[in-house]
Amino acid sequence: xxITIVPREPETPxxxxxxxxxxxxxGDEAAAWARLPPAEREKELxxxxxxxxxxxxxxxxxxxxxxxxxxxxx
Amino acid sequence: MPPxxxxxxxxxxxxxxxxxxxxxxRAEGIPFAITSGMxxxxxxxxxxxxxxxxxxxxxxLPRLVALLERKEGxxxxxxxxxxxxxxxPLDAEYMAHGWTSHLSVxxxxxxxxxxxxxxxxxxxxxxxxxxxxxxxxxxxxxxxQMKKTDRDKDWPIVNGLGQxxxxxxxxxxxxxxxDIPALRLAWQAVRPEARExxxxxxxxxxxxxxxxxxxxxxxxxxxxxxxxxxxRVNEARHSRYTRAWREFYxxxxxSADFAWPTPEEFWRQQRKLSRAVREHGLPADPLGDVPxxxxxxxxVARLTAMRFDAEEVKSLLPPVADxxx
Numbered sequence: 001x002x003i004t005i006v007p008r009e010p011e012t013p014x015x016x017x018x019x020x021x022x023x024x025x026x027g028d029e030a031a032a033w034a035r036l037p038p039a040e041r042e043k044e045l046x047x048x049x050x051x052x053x054x055x056x057x058x059x060x061x062x063x064x065x066x067x068x069x070x071x072x073x074x
Numbered sequence: 075m076p077p078x079x080x081x082x083x084x085x086x087x088x089x090x091x092x093x094x095x096x097x098x099x100r101a102e103g104i105p106f107a108i109t110s111g112m113x114x115x116x117x118x119x120x121x122x123x124x125x126x127x128x129x130x131x132x133x134x135l136p137r138l139v140a141l142l143e144r145k146e147g148x149x150x151x152x153x154x155x156x157x158x159x160x161x162x163p164l165d166a167e168y169m170a171h172g173w174t175s176h177l178s179v180x181x182x183x184x185x186x187x188x189x190x191x192x193x194x195x196x197x198x199x200x201x202x203x204x205x206x207x208x209x210x211x212x213x214x215x216x217x218x219q220m221k222k223t224d225r226d227k228d229w230p231i232v233n234g235l236g237q238x239x240x241x242x243x244x245x246x247x248x249x250x251x252x253d254i255p256a257l258r259l260a261w262q263a264v265r266p267e268a269r270e271x272x273x274x275x276x277x278x279x280x281x282x283x284x285x286x287x288x289x290x291x292x293x294x295x296x297x298x299x300x301x302x303x304x305x306r307v308n309e310a311r312h313s314r315y316t317r318a319w320r321e322f323y324x325x326x327x328x329s330a331d332f333a334w335p336t337p338e339e340f341w342r343q344q345r346k347l348s349r350a351v352r353e354h355g356l357p358a359d360p361l362g363d364v365p366x367x368x369x370x371x372x373x374v375a376r377l378t379a380m381r382f383d384a385e386e387v388k389s390l391l392p393p394v395a396d397x398x399x
Contacts, residue, residue, distance in 0.1 A: 001131045001170075001194065001201045003105040008207040009242060017259075018241045025253045026119075026230045034118035034234075041118060042089060048122055049088055 088124040091181060091188045095126070096210050102141050104134045107204070109196065109212040109220055116211050119234040125189040129204070129212065132170035132194040139164050142177075143341045153180040154340035156347060157189070160319050162356065163347040169194035171359035173315065196220050197308070200399045214239045218250040219396075222304045229301060236260075249276050252297050254290050258282060276300075277390050299382055300390050306373035307397045314360040322356035329354070366398040 023031035033041065092112060099106045108116075111123030130138055145152040155178045156163075162173035169175060172195045179188045196204070198219040205213045212220075218235040221228040229252065236250030240260045245268050251257040261282040264272065273279040278300050281293060326332060334350075336343060350356075361369070370391065378384045391397075 001204055003107055003129065003131060004205045005208055006205045006213060008209065014238065014241050018237055021237045021253055021256045022119075022234055024255075025233050030119070030121070030230075033121050036118070038116075038118070041115070045115060045122070046089060049124060 087181075087186055088126070088188065091179070092126050094181065095128075095179075095188075095190070098141060098145075099128075099130075099138075100210075102137055104130060104137050104141070106130050106210055107206040107212040107216065108210050109193070109217055110191075113212050113217045114221075114231055114235075117214060117217070117235065117238060119231050119238075125191060127191045127193065129193045129196050129216075132166035135164045135166050135169060135194065138192075139341075139344055142179075143339075143344075145181075146339055146341075150182040152182075154178070155337075156335045156343050158335055160316060163344060163351060164192065165348055165351070166194070167358045168351065168356070171195065172197065172311075172361070173358075197311070198222055198304075198396065198399065200395060215244070215246045215249070222308070224305045224308060245272060248272050248279060252301070254293050254297075257293075274393070275396055276392060296386075296390060299377070299387065302377055302380075302382070303373060303387065303390060303392070304397070306376050307370055310369040310372045310376075311361065311398060314364070318357050318360040322351065322354050326350050326354040361398075366394045369398060370394055 019031045019035055022034050036044070092108065096106065096108065107129040108126065109129055110127035111120055112126050114120035115123055142152070142154045146154060157176040157178050159176050160174075161176040162168035164175050169192070175192045177190045177192070179190055180186075181188065196216065196219075199216050203215060205216060207213065214235045218232045218239075221232045221235070232250050233252040233256075236247040237253070237256055239247030240251065240256070240263075241247075245264050248257070248260050248264060249272065251260055261269070261279060269279070269283065273283070278296055281296055326334070334347075336346065338346075374384065374387050374391070377387050
């Protein structure tokens with residue numbers, strides 16, 4: 001497998017329709033998070049890492065390989 | 075937002091570690107892509123994660139192992155350990171066939187544990203579509219394919235990545251959208267000559283082209299069935315890995331000197347695990363000679379046993395090259 005490097009996404013803002021769609025499917029909080037500039041998101045994420053140190057995922061299987069359900073079925 | 079507590083310097087490291095590790099890989103000329111949770115944070119679609127998931131081609135794994143071994147001998151010394159979970163050694167023979175490998179890394183004495191998950195053959199990603207941007211972030215299409223798992227929480231992210239791709243003018247977004255209004259708009263916006271190719275990869279899109287157009291209720295049912303197809307095919311594939319690993323682990327754990335993981339240096343762990351998988355019969359390729367079509371047929375059979383209509387299931391099946399590349 002070869003990994004091809006492609007240009008970065010443009011930094012132009014995404015239209016409101018994108019965030020409206022996220023609000024519809026993921027909720028207002030998720031849409032508000034997505035609207036934050038990347039630096040703001042990083043700042044907030046750092047705050048969470050600083051203040052809440054809990055396991056991300058307690059599954060014995062990684063999520064991409066099925067997570068708990070995949071494990072239970074095996 | 076209150077000020078960080080005094081221990082912040084020790085525990086605010088996941089994002090820093092991500093950059094350090096990416097920089098090391100880059101300096102060693104090891105190709106990589108950051109995917110899954112951290113990539114979703116990068117794309118603004120996930121709010122928390124600490125673990126990092128990396129795609130590294132199998133032929134670059136010897137260089138990665140050498141890097142990790144070297145970092146244990148440098149100052150400040152890293153500590154690198156396999157985790158006690160399902161997974162294979164960082165060995166090209168295994169990783170090239172879809173196994174994953176799971177490490178813990180401590181990059182200085184007071185470091186928190188960094189969980190590093192590695193793929194060489196990411197599930198559901200066509201090799202020719204394996205792309206990153208210049209910073210190493212897996213492109214949205216790759217992340218979306220990997221997120222088509224059995225977990226409910228991943229599917230809104232798949233849709234979000236699809237929306238993002240669509241807004242950026244990438245027609246591959248249509249392969250991931252599940253929000254009906256967005257799906258209809260995106261379908262209308264795509265060039266007619268591109269539609270057939272997209273519908274070839276996602277037959278559900280043909281229902282958008284029908285006259286009169288499929289109603290929303292019908293589309294919702296089709297979307298549900300399409301998702302079940304991805305889930306059941308994933309299960310048919312993945313269960314062979316977990317079963318193989320459990321059997322291997324059972325055999326290995328009965329050996330007289332069994333202890334895993336050990337507090338040893340990484341190079342010793344690497345040698346021990348590489349030997350164990352061969353001595354105790356972990357298959358390098360659990361799918362082996364199993365035709366991919368038969369795994370898909372197994373998934374279809376499970377769905378029809380759940381009283382989904384067989385013809386409808388077949389009419390929605392994505393190509394095997396996307397389900398099980």
